[in-house]
Amino acid sequence: MGISWSKVLESDIGLRMWRWFPRGTKRRVLRSACLFQLQGGAKFHPELEELAQRELERRVMQLLSGYGLDPLNTMIVLHRCEGYISGSAVLWVLRPGSFRPGDIDFYVTQFHAGILWDFLTSSPGWRWVPDAELHTIGKQPMPAYAELPFVKEIWYFFKEGSGQIINVIVTNNDG
Numbered sequence: 001m002g003i004s005w006s007k008v009l010e011s012d013i014g015l016r017m018w019r020w021f022p023r024g025t026k027r028r029v030l031r032s033a034c035l036f037q038l039q040g041g042a043k044f045h046p047e048l049e050e051l052a053q054r055e056l057e058r059r060v061m062q063l064l065s066g067y068g069l070d071p072l073n074t075m076i077v078l079h080r081c082e083g084y085i086s087g088s089a090v091l092w093v094l095r096p097g098s099f100r101p102g103d104i105d106f107y108v109t110q111f112h113a114g115i116l117w118d119f120l121t122s123s124p125g126w127r128w129v130p131d132a133e134l135h136t137i138g139k140q141p142m143p144a145y146a147e148l149p150f151v152k153e154i155w156y157f158f159k160e161g162s163g164q165i166i167n168v169i170v171t172n173n174d175g
Helices: 012-020 024-032 035-042 048-065 071-080 088-094 113-122 131-137
Strands: 084-086 105-109 126-129 151-159 165-169
Touching: 048 071, 048 088, 071 113, 084 113, 088 105, 105 131, 113 126, 113 165, 126 131, 131 151
Parallel strands: 105 165
Antiparallel strands: 084 105, 126 151, 151 165
């Protein structure tokens, strides 16, 4: 029976002993912990706050590279266009290993949408799929999103060979 590393951050003893854990043990704890556990532990150990931030960044980079996107450039583009990642991909970042997201949702305002469009259409292997052709990639339109008052339109991008999908939800500029 092995140790549940994520439980270390939930115990008083684990938190008190943190500073004496070997680096490899700390890495195992961080990689298996839910982000909320990391933030909770940061209240007791200032070192955990910085480590939690780095672990969050590592998980986001791992998620993006798993979709064949250049993680650093993707984050720069999202920052430039004030976009963000949402949906099941965020749940995977918060609680790794619980499941694998079926797609990534990017939200961006109409004003900045062109920046993300240019980036995705120039990313190797990714192509835009019009709504009328969604059935060819086994995807259904997202009508629930389209009916929301702040959603202007939804773009679907498909990665040849992997079957991965990126949904870009373009919102009204005030959305």
